[in-house]
């Protein structure tokens with residue numbers, strides 16, 4: 001690779017947790033770059049690769065058939081030292097030494113904070129592409145990976161329902177989402193769960209185990225014996241699903257089974273909508289570079305491509321859909337408010 005090439009040379013990396021569809025986004029970045037006669041340098045292991053000069057040149061032929069796989073072919077990583085000033089300065093030096101004029105960062109809010117931090121020390125253009133299963137970024141209708149994670153959680157909940165129904169059992173299924181309830185709410189609705197424990201609901205009125213038991217018993221009173229499937233967002237109960245189910249058994253003699261979906265939610269084939277979203281946003285990122293944009297995220301709002309200031313993506317709130325929440329939490333709640341106010 002020569003730093004004296006006349007073609008515009010841009011960098012790309014995937015950072016933070018991998019999200020299904022990151023490969024599709026990378027593919028789109030490379031194909032669009034080639035279309036517009038740009039050269040692409042990919043850094044491996046996120047910001048680590050930027051600091052360690054771990055990079056490779058990517059051409060269309062290298063990425064043609066990667067969009068059906070989750071993970072990321074250029075690897076991802078969490079890189080705590082990137083928060084330091086010296087790290088951003090070193091990254092800037094490395095980017096300049098390679099003759100790069102722009103960097104595309106595919107990742108979540110942490111990665112975007114890192115990108116903003118870098119922008120304080122580097123003059124090149126920086127474009128974010130939202131890649132996280134959590135969907136917790138302001139400014140885009142969806143993040144890459146979210147639809148796949150919801151589909152995986154829904155599939156697991158459907159399977160749990162089979163055994164829960166057969167044995168009239170209570171199940172607690174713990175889903176990811178970091179500090180947001182998007183995966184929890186969507187998977188609960190898609191699978192018809194009886195209960196959700198989401199960060200957004202917990203903030204106003206944290207659920208108590210006694211209130212939960214009351215709800216389980218009232219659902220049984222309304223519907224008769226049967227299954228009760230609960231979706232628990234991670235970090236919303238001390239000790240998670242295992243501790244909560246032990247508490248239900250020990251303190252209330254209520255048989256209950258926990259199920260942690262964990263990183264299963266980030267694997268397998270990306271959903272079609274994630275592949276398509278990633279393809280659109282990857283191309284959008286390159287076109288934003290051509291338009292001279294910087295320090296923005298390539299997003300989508302009501303089917304329109306948008307450019308959102310990176311800082312807005314984490315300083316502004318991306319709330320749960322109020323109507324989905326109302327439907328799932330009130331209309332579909334077997335225990336009606338008039339008869340008995342739900343406890344959260």
Ligand SMILES: Nc1ncnc2c1ncn2[C@@H]1O[C@H](COP(=O)(O)OP(=O)(O)O)[C@@H](O)[C@H]1O
Pocket residue numbers: 015016017047077078079080081082083084107108109110111112113114115117131132
């Ligand atoms: N405040 C920050 N300043 C600089 N870099 C950051 C900052 N926050 C996060 N990063 C970088 O972004 C990486 C990914 O962030 P993380 O929160 O782990 O994942 P995600 O991007 O998926 O939200 C971190 O490991 C770190 O390298």
Ligand SMILES: O=P(O)(O)OC[C@H]1O[C@](O)(COP(=O)(O)O)[C@@H](O)[C@@H]1O
Pocket residue numbers: 016017018107108109110131132133134176177178234266
């Ligand atoms: O894979 P790790 O490092 O254990 O992190 C788990 C976290 O990553 C996620 O799967 C995705 O979050 P990020 O996109 O912020 O990395 C979260 O839902 C979860 O809390």
